Amino acid sequence: MEHSLLDYYKAIENASQKMLEAAQTENWDQVVRLEGACTVLIAQLRSKSRSVRLAPEERTEKTRIMKRILRTDAEIRNLAEPWLNDLALMMDARVH
Numbered sequence: 001m002e003h004s005l006l007d008y009y010k011a012i013e014n015a016s017q018k019m020l021e022a023a024q025t026e027n028w029d030q031v032v033r034l035e036g037a038c039t040v041l042i043a044q045l046r047s048k049s050r051s052v053r054l055a056p057e058e059r060t061e062k063t064r065i066m067k068r069i070l071r072t073d074a075e076i077r078n079l080a081e082p083w084l085n086d087l088a089l090m091m092d093a094r095v096h
Contacts, residue, residue: 006058008045009065012038016072023079031076 015038022030054062 003044003048004058005045005048005052005054006061006065008041008048009062012041012045013065013069013072015041016069016076020072020076020079023076026079028080031080 015034019031019034019038022028022034
């Protein structure tokens with residue numbers, strides 16, 4: 001099945017939302033898995049965007065999707081910051 005560029009943006013947005021839900025429940029393993037899925041989707045999007053262009057109305061929708069992804073990403077980072085600090089402390093303790 002052929003996917004449009006917007007389908008990739010929507011899939012990334014969906015995965016991003018699931019990452020937020022996992023972060024809210026402190027399921028960091030799931031966050032990492034979903035981040036990997038996002039990485040694959042982004043690579044596919046980049047590849048597809050080399051040969052396909054968005055129509056003007058699609059660019060407007062892309063902008064809305066990207067803004068939602070950025071807001072979601074910021075929320076995930078806020079939730080992850082204490083966890084990342086704890087991880088850094090644990091890693092530092094193992095080194096010393």
